[in-house]
Structures are given as C-alpha cells and as structure tokens.
Amino acid sequence: MSTVLGIGLIIIGLAIVFAILYKKSVIDKKISELNSLEDEITKSKLKAEEIIKDAERSATARGKEIELKAKENAYVIKEEAEKEIKNAKNDLIQKELRLTKKEETLDNKIEKLEIKRQELEKTTEELEVRREEIEAIRTQQETELERISGLSKNEAKEILIAKLRDDLTHETAIAIREFEGKLEDEKDRISRRILSTAIGKASADYVADATVSVVNLPNDEMKGRIIGREGRNIRAIEALTGVDIIIDDTPEAVVLSSFDGVKREIARLAIEKLITDGRIHPGKIEEVVNKAKKDIEKEIVDAGEEALIELGIPAMHPEIIKTLGRLKFRTSYGQNVLTHSIEVAKLAANLAAEIGADTELAKRAGLLHDVGKVLDSDIEASHAIIGGEFLKKFGEKPEVLNAVMAHHNEVEFETVEAIIVQAADAVSASRPGARRETLTAYLKRLESLEEIANSFQGVESSFAIQAGRELRIIVNPEAMTDDEATKMARDVAKKIEDSMQYPGQIKVTIVRETRAIEFAK
The missing domain is CATH 3.30.1370.10 (K Homology domain, type 1)
Incomplete structure (x- = not known):
C-alpha cells in the first residue's frame, strides 16, 4: 500500500517537473519572438526616418522648381504688358494726329462757308433791289393793261377765273365719265370672276322629277x-x-x-x-x-x-x-x-x-x-x-x-x-340646265317674249335666245335715238315682269346699228 502510494507520488512529482520544463520552454520561445519583433520595429523606424528625410529633400527641390517657374511666368507677363502699353501709346499718337488733321480741315471749311455767307448776303441785297424793280415794272404794266383793255384788275381776274372754271368743269366731267366707264368694266370683271369661282366650286346634280x-x-x-x-x-x-x-x-x-x-x-x-x-x-x-x-x-x-x-x-x-x-x-x-x-x-x-x-x-x-x-x-x-x-x-x-x-x-x-x-x-x-319646263310652256314663253318686243314701235325684228333667258331686239336706227333705245329696254323689261312668269331672269338687249355704205367707182 505504502509502496503504491510512493510510486504515485513519484509519478506526480515527475509530471510536475515535466510541466514546469514545458512552461519554461514556451516562455523562452515567446521571449525570443518578442526580441525579434523589437528588432523589426527598430528597423521600421529607421526606414521611416529615411523616407521622411528623402521627402523633405524632394519637397525642398520641388519648391525651388515651382518658384523658378513662377518667376519666369511673371517675367513673360510683364513683357506682354509692356508691349500692350507701347501699342496703346502708338494708337493714341495716331488718333491725335488724325484729330489734328480733321480740325485743320474743319477750320478751312468754316472759312469757306463764311466767305459764301458774305457772298449770299450780297446777292440777297441785289435780288431785293431787282425785286423792287420788277414790282414797279409789273405795276406799270397792269396800269397800262387796264388802260388798253378798259377793265379793272378785279374784272379781268373774274373773267379769267370763270373761263378756267368752265375748262376745269368740262375736263372734270370727261374724267368722271372715263372713271365711271372703267369702274363699270372693273365691276363686271370682278363680279364675273367671283361668280365663276363660286359656281366652279359648287357643282351639284339635279334630280328631275314630275308629279x-x-x-x-x-x-x-x-x-x-x-x-x-x-x-x-x-x-x-x-x-x-x-x-x-x-x-x-x-x-x-x-x-x-x-x-x-x-x-x-x-x-x-x-x-x-x-x-x-x-x-x-x-x-x-x-x-x-x-x-x-x-x-x-x-x-x-x-x-x-x-x-x-x-x-x-x-x-x-x-x-x-x-x-x-x-x-x-x-x-x-x-x-x-x-x-x-x-x-x-x-x-x-x-x-x-x-x-x-x-x-x-x-x-x-x-x-x-x-x-x-x-x-x-x-x-x-x-x-x-x-x-x-x-x-x-x-x-x-x-x-x-x-x-x-x-x-x-x-x-x-x-x-x-x-x-x-x-x-x-x-x-x-x-343658270342653263338648272331647271326644266314642259315643251309647251317653253315654246309659249318664247312666243310671248317676241310678241312683247314686237308690240313696241320702231322694232324691226326680235329673237328670244339663250333658252329664253335673253331677248334681243333689232330697232330702226333712223326712227330711234340711243336715249330712246335705253328707255325702250327698260320699258320692255318692265312689261315682261308685269305680264309673264318665269324662273330666274331675262336679259333685254336693244341693238341699234347705223351703217354708212358707199361705193368706190
């Protein structure tokens, strides 16, 4: 029993010894690692100091280079500014020269104008003298004309104005008639254009039907x-x-x-x-x-x-x-x-x-x-x-x-x-073709138109044309004047309106033609 206990104690002691030895070896290893880490840190510090020194040296060199370039740029700018100032001075000198020349030119012109003004004043005085002479001659002539014509100045003026007024009235009447003729032609032309345009744009078919x-x-x-x-x-x-x-x-x-x-x-x-x-x-x-x-x-x-x-x-x-x-x-x-x-x-x-x-x-x-x-x-x-x-x-x-x-x-x-x-x-x-009539009514209307025309005195012949939409009347030029023909056209149209019924309108045309015939033998 005691032997076994002693062996156990020995074994425990040996285990403790081994554990102590193992711990010691581990601690020694850690210490060595720490030493090597300190060496690396030291080396890093040294390397960093070298890098910092290199950077300082580089920065110093770069600063000097920048300063040198700045001085060069300042010199260039200064030269350009001096050049511009010199050019500006030259321009001012040229402008002053031109202004000086202009002033001299203006002075010359002013002198010439003054000379002309004096000449004009002299001419004006001469013209005034001449005007007075002409006025005196005109007065003398008027007096002589009044003596010769036996008319006073106002009477002669009234006669001239009256003659001028008559001439102007005649010319005005002629101009008015010409204008009225042109106006009628233009009015007819515009009316025809408007109507033809409107009719051309509106074309419609008709459905002809009866009762x-x-x-x-x-x-x-x-x-x-x-x-x-x-x-x-x-x-x-x-x-x-x-x-x-x-x-x-x-x-x-x-x-x-x-x-x-x-x-x-x-x-x-x-x-x-x-x-x-x-x-x-x-x-x-x-x-x-x-x-x-x-x-x-x-x-x-x-x-x-x-x-x-x-x-x-x-x-x-x-x-x-x-x-x-x-x-x-x-x-x-x-x-x-x-x-x-x-x-x-x-x-x-x-x-x-x-x-x-x-x-x-x-x-x-x-x-x-x-x-x-x-x-x-x-x-x-x-x-x-x-x-x-x-x-x-x-x-x-x-x-x-x-x-x-x-x-x-x-x-x-x-x-x-x-x-x-x-x-x-x-x-x-x-318009032609728009409406239809029976044949009997159509013929009756044509006959009635011609009968109305022939009932007037001086008519030689009459013709209902354009499908009964125009009545053309030939009259005797010796028995009727132009004014009477105009009045007859109005009377015929009035009689047609009063005595007939018809669609649309009927145009009445009076033809009065005078022919002069002669034979060359």
Missing part, C-alpha cells in the same frame, strides 16, 4: 290584284296615302299621281312591298302603308342630317332638320329643292368667302332659304315669309331669318349675307 311616279309590276295580272274585288284594294291605298292610282293600258306598270312628293313616295314604297309580299287586302295594305310612312319619316330625317354633314353645318333643331329633309321629295321646274338648297348654300359660302363676308351665316341661310315650300301654314304669304316665321319658332338667329325672308325682296335686306343668299339662289335657279 307622277311609275311602279313596275311583275305581270299584268298584278293590276287586278291591286284593284281588288269591287275596287276595295285600290280605294284603300288611295284613302290611306292620299295618292291617285292610275291603272291604264301601260303594260306591267301603274302610275301614282300627286303633287305631294312625300305621299307619292309612301304609296310607291307600300305598293312595291305589297307586290313583294303577295298578300294584298285592306288589312295588309293598312299595315304596309303605316310601315312605309315610318320608313319615309326616317329617310326624311336622314336626308336632312346628310345635308348638314355635307355642308359642315352644326346641329339644328330636330323639327328644322325634319322639315329640311322633306325638301328631298319636292321639285320646282324639275329641280330637286333639297339639292337646289344645298347648292345655294355652297354658292353663298363661296361668294361670302370671295368678298370677306360671314361664310357660315351665308351657308346656313342658303340651306334654309326654301324651307317654307313644304310647310302648311294658315298665313297667306309666300314661302319665304312662311319659312322665316317657322324658323323663328325654333330660335334661329335674326340674321338667318332676314336672309330667308328677304330672298324674294319681300322684306328689306339687313345684312350683306342676305344679299349673297339672294344672288346664290338666282345663280342656282337661272
């Missing part, structure tokens, strides 16, 4: 079905549409007659639908006619809106648009009234643009000017007045109302646009 419409049938048997048993079908159609149906020997066709284009179109559309459907009896007729009326009402509104879109006019009251669309089914002398109204609007806008008037106002009034033609009114007045009263109800501007009501001279013109609308209406209605 009848023709409905084509698939066969002649359909005529009997349209008539119906004891005529009940045809009576129902006529009663519902207000149109006369003419069934004659014309093969595969019936004729619809009515002065109301809307009613005639409703009847035509209804009969075509009945023919297509095949069922024709009073009940079906009423149904189809009512549907045709709705279709036509829609077509009327569409026609009015299309006219506004075509002309670029802002929206109007629905009732005005509807009434405007009804013009599509109205004709005047074969001219479709809606197409005519659109053309008048275009012509009015172009004419207004040419002379600087309100184009939008002229266009709107031109489109609406004939709206009264499709209105039923209790007022006993023309379509212009009826149309103006109708438009007034729906808030149209007073300028538009005046243009509509004045386009047939029934009220006074208040704006230049109203006059333009009247001119555009006349151009659209009267």
Whole structure:
C-alpha cells in the first residue's frame, strides 16, 4: 500500500517537473519572438526616418522648381504688358494726329462757308433791289393793261377765273365719265370672276322629277290584284296615302299621281312591298302603308342630317332638320329643292368667302332659304315669309331669318349675307340646265317674249335666245335715238315682269346699228 502510494507520488512529482520544463520552454520561445519583433520595429523606424528625410529633400527641390517657374511666368507677363502699353501709346499718337488733321480741315471749311455767307448776303441785297424793280415794272404794266383793255384788275381776274372754271368743269366731267366707264368694266370683271369661282366650286346634280311616279309590276295580272274585288284594294291605298292610282293600258306598270312628293313616295314604297309580299287586302295594305310612312319619316330625317354633314353645318333643331329633309321629295321646274338648297348654300359660302363676308351665316341661310315650300301654314304669304316665321319658332338667329325672308325682296335686306343668299339662289335657279319646263310652256314663253318686243314701235325684228333667258331686239336706227333705245329696254323689261312668269331672269338687249355704205367707182 505504502509502496503504491510512493510510486504515485513519484509519478506526480515527475509530471510536475515535466510541466514546469514545458512552461519554461514556451516562455523562452515567446521571449525570443518578442526580441525579434523589437528588432523589426527598430528597423521600421529607421526606414521611416529615411523616407521622411528623402521627402523633405524632394519637397525642398520641388519648391525651388515651382518658384523658378513662377518667376519666369511673371517675367513673360510683364513683357506682354509692356508691349500692350507701347501699342496703346502708338494708337493714341495716331488718333491725335488724325484729330489734328480733321480740325485743320474743319477750320478751312468754316472759312469757306463764311466767305459764301458774305457772298449770299450780297446777292440777297441785289435780288431785293431787282425785286423792287420788277414790282414797279409789273405795276406799270397792269396800269397800262387796264388802260388798253378798259377793265379793272378785279374784272379781268373774274373773267379769267370763270373761263378756267368752265375748262376745269368740262375736263372734270370727261374724267368722271372715263372713271365711271372703267369702274363699270372693273365691276363686271370682278363680279364675273367671283361668280365663276363660286359656281366652279359648287357643282351639284339635279334630280328631275314630275308629279307622277311609275311602279313596275311583275305581270299584268298584278293590276287586278291591286284593284281588288269591287275596287276595295285600290280605294284603300288611295284613302290611306292620299295618292291617285292610275291603272291604264301601260303594260306591267301603274302610275301614282300627286303633287305631294312625300305621299307619292309612301304609296310607291307600300305598293312595291305589297307586290313583294303577295298578300294584298285592306288589312295588309293598312299595315304596309303605316310601315312605309315610318320608313319615309326616317329617310326624311336622314336626308336632312346628310345635308348638314355635307355642308359642315352644326346641329339644328330636330323639327328644322325634319322639315329640311322633306325638301328631298319636292321639285320646282324639275329641280330637286333639297339639292337646289344645298347648292345655294355652297354658292353663298363661296361668294361670302370671295368678298370677306360671314361664310357660315351665308351657308346656313342658303340651306334654309326654301324651307317654307313644304310647310302648311294658315298665313297667306309666300314661302319665304312662311319659312322665316317657322324658323323663328325654333330660335334661329335674326340674321338667318332676314336672309330667308328677304330672298324674294319681300322684306328689306339687313345684312350683306342676305344679299349673297339672294344672288346664290338666282345663280342656282337661272343658270342653263338648272331647271326644266314642259315643251309647251317653253315654246309659249318664247312666243310671248317676241310678241312683247314686237308690240313696241320702231322694232324691226326680235329673237328670244339663250333658252329664253335673253331677248334681243333689232330697232330702226333712223326712227330711234340711243336715249330712246335705253328707255325702250327698260320699258320692255318692265312689261315682261308685269305680264309673264318665269324662273330666274331675262336679259333685254336693244341693238341699234347705223351703217354708212358707199361705193368706190
């Protein structure tokens, strides 16, 4: 037991000895490392001191170099400044020399001017003496003239002034006549240019129509079905549409007659639908006619809106648009009234643009000017007045109302646009090809024109030309003077206006020709 304990103590002692020896070796190693680190620090300090010394030496050298360059730059700047100062001094010297020369020149001029002034004063004195001499001579001559003529100075002056006034009056009259002639030529030229430009910009097609419409049938048997048993079908159609149906020997066709284009179109559309459907009896007729009326009402509104879109006019009251669309089914002398109204609007806008008037106002009034033609009114007045009263109800501007009501001279013109609308209406209605007449009415109008012309004394012959729009009259030059020919032209035109009805206007031309004939033998 004790032996084991002794061995354990020995082992413990040995372990302690070994541990002490190990610690000592570790401490010695650390000490050696510290010594080597101190050596490195010392070396670093020495190296740093050397670097600092080198930097100081380099900085000293660099500073000297900079100082040297600065001195060189200062020297250069100084030389340039001295050079500029020298140049400036030279410029001042040159300017002083030039000023000196100018002063000498001015002094010379002043001396010359003084000499001329003295000469002028002397000349003025001489002229004054001469003027007095001339005045004395003139007075002496006037006295002598008064003695010779037996007239005083004032009397002679009045005679001269009167003669001069007469001469000036004659020359003024000649100048005025020449000016008036040139003015008339220029006015005609400008008017022709404006009208030709406006007409060229506004070209419209016309739908020539009459008071009848023709409905084509698939066969002649359909005529009997349209008539119906004891005529009940045809009576129902006529009663519902207000149109006369003419069934004659014309093969595969019936004729619809009515002065109301809307009613005639409703009847035509209804009969075509009945023919297509095949069922024709009073009940079906009423149904189809009512549907045709709705279709036509829609077509009327569409026609009015299309006219506004075509002309670029802002929206109007629905009732005005509807009434405007009804013009599509109205004709005047074969001219479709809606197409005519659109053309008048275009012509009015172009004419207004040419002379600087309100184009939008002229266009709107031109489109609406004939709206009264499709209105039923209790007022006993023309379509212009009826149309103006109708438009007034729906808030149209007073300028538009005046243009509509004045386009047939029934009220006074208040704006230049109203006059333009009247001119555009006349151009659209009267230009060749715009309107149609029946052959009988056309020939009758030509005969009436020539009869009116031949009824005047001194007429040798007369000719209705230009499709009846001009009456040319040849008169006897020995029986009539130029003044009488002018008066006859006015009288013939007045008689035509009082006794005839015609579209547009008729030009009356009197031809008085004097011929001098001689034969050389």
